[in-house]
Amino acid sequence: MLAYTIYISFLGAAALLLLPKRATTTARILALLTATAAFAIALASFLTHRTGEMQTITRTPWIPSLGIEYHLAADGISVSLVLLTGIIAITGVLFSWNVGAAAESNARVPQFFSLYLLLIGAVYGVFLSADIFLLFVFYEIVIIPKYFLIAIWGSTRKEYGAMKLALYSFIGSALVLIGIIAAYVAAGARTTDIATLAHFPFPHHFQMLAFPLVFVGFAILAGLWPFHTWAPTGHVAAPTAASMLLAGVVMKLGAYGCLRVAMVLFPQGLTAWSHPVLGLTSWRDTFALLAVIGIVYGALVALVQKDFKFVIGYSSVSHMGFILLGLMTLNQLGLAGAILQMISHGLLAGLLFAIVGRMVYARTHTREFYKLGPLNLSCTLPFAAVTFVLAGMAAMGLPGFSGFVAELMILIGTWRTYPLFALATGFGILIGVIYIWRAMQKAFFTDAHTSTNPGAPFMTVSSSCVGSDAQQRTTELPPITLPEKIGAIILITSSIAVGLYPQMLLNIILPALNSPLFAPLRTGSWQ
Numbered sequence: 001m002l003a004y005t006i007y008i009s010f011l012g013a014a015a016l017l018l019l020p021k022r023a024t025t026t027a028r029i030l031a032l033l034t035a036t037a038a039f040a041i042a043l044a045s046f047l048t049h050r051t052g053e054m055q056t057i058t059r060t061p062w063i064p065s066l067g068i069e070y071h072l073a074a075d076g077i078s079v080s081l082v083l084l085t086g087i088i089a090i091t092g093v094l095f096s097w098n099v100g101a102a103a104e105s106n107a108r109v110p111q112f113f114s115l116y117l118l119l120i121g122a123v124y125g126v127f128l129s130a131d132i133f134l135l136f137v138f139y140e141i142v143i144i145p146k147y148f149l150i151a152i153w154g155s156t157r158k159e160y161g162a163m164k165l166a167l168y169s170f171i172g173s174a175l176v177l178i179g180i181i182a183a184y185v186a187a188g189a190r191t192t193d194i195a196t197l198a199h200f201p202f203p204h205h206f207q208m209l210a211f212p213l214v215f216v217g218f219a220i221l222a223g224l225w226p227f228h229t230w231a232p233t234g235h236v237a238a239p240t241a242a243s244m245l246l247a248g249v250v251m252k253l254g255a256y257g258c259l260r261v262a263m264v265l266f267p268q269g270l271t272a273w274s275h276p277v278l279g280l281t282s283w284r285d286t287f288a289l290l291a292v293i294g295i296v297y298g299a300l301v302a303l304v305q306k307d308f309k310f311v312i313g314y315s316s317v318s319h320m321g322f323i324l325l326g327l328m329t330l331n332q333l334g335l336a337g338a339i340l341q342m343i344s345h346g347l348l349a350g351l352l353f354a355i356v357g358r359m360v361y362a363r364t365h366t367r368e369f370y371k372l373g374p375l376n377l378s379c380t381l382p383f384a385a386v387t388f389v390l391a392g393m394a395a396m397g398l399p400g401f402s403g404f405v406a407e408l409m410i411l412i413g414t415w416r417t418y419p420l421f422a423l424a425t426g427f428g429i430l431i432g433v434i435y436i437w438r439a440m441q442k443a444f445f446t447d448a449h450t451s452t453n454p455g456a457p458f459m460t461v462s463s464s465c466v467g468s469d470a471q472q473r474t475t476e477l478p479p480i481t482l483p484e485k486i487g488a489i490i491l492i493t494s495s496i497a498v499g500l501y502p503q504m505l506l507n508i509i510l511p512a513l514n515s516p517l518f519a520p521l522r523t524g525s526w527q
Helices: 003-017 024-048 076-094 103-128 132-153 158-186 194-198 204-219 230-237 240-265 283-303 308-329 332-364 369-375 382-396 402-417 419-444 468-476 482-500 503-513 516-525
Strands: 055-063 068-074 272-277 280-282
Touching: 003 024, 003 076, 003 103, 024 076, 024 103, 068 076, 068 103, 068 132, 076 103, 076 240, 076 332, 076 482, 076 503, 103 132, 103 240, 132 158, 132 194, 132 240, 158 204, 158 230, 158 240, 194 240, 194 516, 204 240, 204 283, 230 240, 230 308, 240 308, 240 332, 240 516, 280 283, 283 308, 283 419, 308 332, 308 402, 308 419, 332 369, 332 382, 332 402, 332 482, 332 503, 369 419, 382 402, 382 419, 382 482, 402 419, 402 482, 482 503, 503 516
Parallel strands: none
Antiparallel strands: 055 068, 272 280
């Protein structure tokens, strides 16, 4: 059944292209129905998934002469990320309900949602691919619609942001392609099946070369420092739905590839070098250090931003560092925490970008804090203010939300392996609290008299919504729409559900990590 998440999304994308240019309402409804149908399949599969092993969905020869198959399969990790994709897909449509509201853009609404569903279908394909070549094909398909979504419907140097994102993606893809071709040839050029290649005895020196090549290729899309610079630019340039997809699921493709391909196929690449280099003893130490730098760097840069969306963009880089650090712990707690953080960050980053991009920017036409302050948004857009408070608290790691459980597991796993890195990561979390609180105060709870000074580090909190200015601006800004409220409630509720009962995900994630697919990784480097 899970295969139909791909097919339904692609069929929906094709059907949207057949609609008349002015069929804006029909395009929105069709996109929502398509996303909902795929989500229903993902939810049903999640609820019925009971085993940690990789379960074949469909398997048929594709290019028999090369041993390439159309092989779709799923384990607990895949099923969880497919469910996340379904949630983000639905909420992205809801937060894009305003696309085409302006008369000049009406003709492009079907095209917008067609590209949107094409991207969603390709993401489903990556998470479900059990053939390394098939995974790479779906991975490449993702690049095409995300480029056009940003370049056509974006803002703030949209062409530059789209091109930069595409170039970084293609560079990463080139590294991955070199690595998988090398693995295919070294294994005898008979199969591209991931499970088969995972148990092939690649020489140690080959794995030492192939692992960093493939890991970096995927990690570029995951925002690994110092290859992260495309992310804030791309997030800011993207329209709301594209930002949600980019932070919610597309960056997770990079982290997923690091785990599913680089670490599973080349586990000996994580072992110690024969001689330390600059105090580092392995690729594992190197990437763990880069992840920690990304956590702290992203948080510090977010702290000094004057643009609301750039704060969330650099925050996303910081939180993706947690995922990569969790992968490098090579213990069950850290790895499970990394996967849980993929889901948590997907939900919360999607919501934060929706608040900034749709609820605030689409109404105020500015993201500058010193311009947002006089608008008294806590009074004029109270739903947006409350939602950002909840999402911000969740992003800080407040108990009861998904971020707390995921980051706690990663921190404990890191402490067991890299105690000093755990302390540095804790500092990054502290800075995260500060920049979220700062953004919350400057955007929603600033006194109008002090907010006109853009250089003020902190501003007086407005304590009352009573007054002619607040009442006048309430009528000036359009209210939050029902689709936006539903989308926000879905994401917040999902984060709370994971935070209060993480076991519903861990019950299928942990068995997957203990499955035969990960046996070579456990044997070689597990701690």
